[in-house]
Amino acid sequence: MTTIDWDSAADSFDEEPDHGLLDPVVRHAWARRMESWLPEERSEVLDLGCGTGSLSLLVAGQGHRVTALDRSPRMVEQARAKLAGTGTGVLLGDAARPPVGRRQFDVILARHVVWLLPDPAEALRHWFGLLRPGGRLILIEGVWNGVGVPAETLTGLLSEFTERVHHERLSDDPDLWGKRVHDERYALVARAVPPHRHTEVVDVHLILRRGSEVLLARRANTGYADGLFNGPSGHVEDGEDVREAMIREAAEEIGLELGPDELRVALVMQHRGPGGAPRTGWFFEAEYDPDREPHNREPDKCSELRWFPLDDLPDDMVAYCRAGLDGYRAGEHFLIHWHEDGDSVAHRPHGASRAVALPAGRADTGGVHHIELWVPDLAAAERGWGWLLGELGHVPYQRWEHGRSWRRGESYVVVEQSPDLLPEPYDRRRPGLNHLAFHVRDRAALDALVARAPEHGWRQLFADRYPHAGGEEHVAAYLEDAAGYEVELVAGGRREPRPARVEADPYADVWARRRD
Numbered sequence: 001m002t003t004i005d006w007d008s009a010a011d012s013f014d015e016e017p018d019h020g021l022l023d024p025v026v027r028h029a030w031a032r033r034m035e036s037w038l039p040e041e042r043s044e045v046l047d048l049g050c051g052t053g054s055l056s057l058l059v060a061g062q063g064h065r066v067t068a069l070d071r072s073p074r075m076v077e078q079a080r081a082k083l084a085g086t087g088t089g090v091l092l093g094d095a096a097r098p099p100v101g102r103r104q105f106d107v108i109l110a111r112h113v114v115w116l117l118p119d120p121a122e123a124l125r126h127w128f129g130l131l132r133p134g135g136r137l138i139l140i141e142g143v144w145n146g147v148g149v150p151a152e153t154l155t156g157l158l159s160e161f162t163e164r165v166h167h168e169r170l171s172d173d174p175d176l177w178g179k180r181v182h183d184e185r186y187a188l189v190a191r192a193v194p195p196h197r198h199t200e201v202v203d204v205h206l207i208l209r210r211g212s213e214v215l216l217a218r219r220a221n222t223g224y225a226d227g228l229f230n231g232p233s234g235h236v237e238d239g240e241d242v243r244e245a246m247i248r249e250a251a252e253e254i255g256l257e258l259g260p261d262e263l264r265v266a267l268v269m270q271h272r273g274p275g276g277a278p279r280t281g282w283f284f285e286a287e288y289d290p291d292r293e294p295h296n297r298e299p300d301k302c303s304e305l306r307w308f309p310l311d312d313l314p315d316d317m318v319a320y321c322r323a324g325l326d327g328y329r330a331g332e333h334f335l336i337h338w339h340e341d342g343d344s345v346a347h348r349p350h351g352a353s354r355a356v357a358l359p360a361g362r363a364d365t366g367g368v369h370h371i372e373l374w375v376p377d378l379a380a381a382e383r384g385w386g387w388l389l390g391e392l393g394h395v396p397y398q399r400w401e402h403g404r405s406w407r408r409g410e411s412y413v414v415v416e417q418s419p420d421l422l423p424e425p426y427d428r429r430r431p432g433l434n435h436l437a438f439h440v441r442d443r444a445a446l447d448a449l450v451a452r453a454p455e456h457g458w459r460q461l462f463a464d465r466y467p468h469a470g471g472e473e474h475v476a477a478y479l480e481d482a483a484g485y486e487v488e489l490v491a492g493g494r495r496e497p498r499p500a501r502v503e504a505d506p507y508a509d510v511w512a513r514r515r516d
Contacts, residue, residue: 205232215232222301232250461486
């Protein structure tokens with residue numbers, strides 16, 4: 001708590017542009033902000049730490065009934081003179097426990113007060129008790145020369161009393177201060193929500209895949225986790241389902257117009273931030289389209305967009321977002337991520353893991369667990385298979401001296417250069433594995449993979465018959481790597497079953513050519 005002599009400061013207090021509001025430009029800037037924070041209808045407003053009453057005068061002029069309070073007798077004297085004739089009552093008292101009896105208010109306004117209080121949490125608890133249900137607490141604070149209350153700290157204190165906190169950064173508006181400022185200044189508008197059954201905010205997160213990479217955004221100027229990476233994300237709004245919310249957030253944040261059929265549910269996670277309320281997050285997966293390049297549409301909230309390999313994510317991430325991506329990479333579908341109150345919002349590489357995977361209800365028996373290929377050259381296989389499997393939506397999974405694996409859903413593919421490998425070369429025409437086949441979204445995606453495959457060590461088989469080497473109704477490409485392993489990439493839906501009567505084998509010429 002400071003020991004400022006506010007009585008002595010009263011006579012010169014209004015000389016600061018944002019105190020006296022004598023400059024029309026400054027006064028207009030504050031008037032616009034107050035109009036956006038206050039209710040449109042006439043309301044009862046309690047202005048705590050009113051100083052000489054400049055903001056009270058502004059609020060009264062906008063049609064609200066104001067009660068102003070300050071602990072300095074000299075400030076109160078000047079405020080009463082300034083507010084004479086407005087119907088505003090000016091009280092002498094402590095802002096932490098204002099002497100208003102059992103009165104309740106629609107709005108409590110406190111500018112540069114919380115940082116002076118010896119027990120801010122207790123004061124906030126008392127102030128919420130003075131608000132009518134649905135009322136608003138408007139806090140204007142900052143950090144000046146190393147003293148004050150950071151927005152993240154104050155937001156955390158408010159989380160005990162409300163889930164609805166609106167943050168506005170004020171540092172970037174020089175009209176509010178009569179000059180440019182470089183410190184942290186902000187406003188928080190918190191709503192007093194009446195008692196209700198337990199509810200949770202639902203948020204949505206986009207895992208935009210470019211092969212084995214994922215797009216992340218660095219937060220800025222939000223008051224929460226600024227400087228840390230997370231995926232494009234946001235909250236579900238009233239009337240939206242989670243898919244609609246994800247489509248809206250992708251358009252608003254990275255300019256990506258996604259269709260509903262492009263989204264796949266990757267993970268659902270209930271999470272709780274340090275000192276915060278529980279939330280439920282839906283993580284959606286979508287594939288990168290080079291014809292629709294994502295770009296930063298919110299530079300005031302995001303300082304950069306960057307692609308990162310899924311198996312080499314940055315450490316400076318929001319902890320629960322990192323946990324979600326780690327769970328996604330591991331093939332999990334349901335997680336709980338519950339912070340302890342003393343935890344950091346940021347991911348801690350060597351800190352305690354708060355993620356708990358929940359098993360999904362499914363029948364494991366009979367499903368493909370994994371496929372393992374023994375290869376003569378692990379480095380070459382990693383380059384070729386890593387590229388192809390990444391383009392097909394697999395994520396890097398395991399890594400050890402002799403092998404690598406990539407996972408999609410419950411199954412994964414392993415390439416290993418085992419010490420027990422025999423010297424004979426692989427030949428798909430011998431008994432054993434002939435080829436692996438994977439789905440590809442559509443013909444355009446298939447064409448793109450075929451065009452890029454040679455630069456990653458794959459050559460096309462049956463190129464003269466592409467894309468119908470497997471039959472006129474079967475759109476596919478056949479690729480072979482340097483070790484002789486074959487992959488079939490099938491575009492579109494699942495292959496239709498053959499009719500009961502077949503006059504001739506439509507694949508006979510393909511099989512014959514493979515024998516050549």
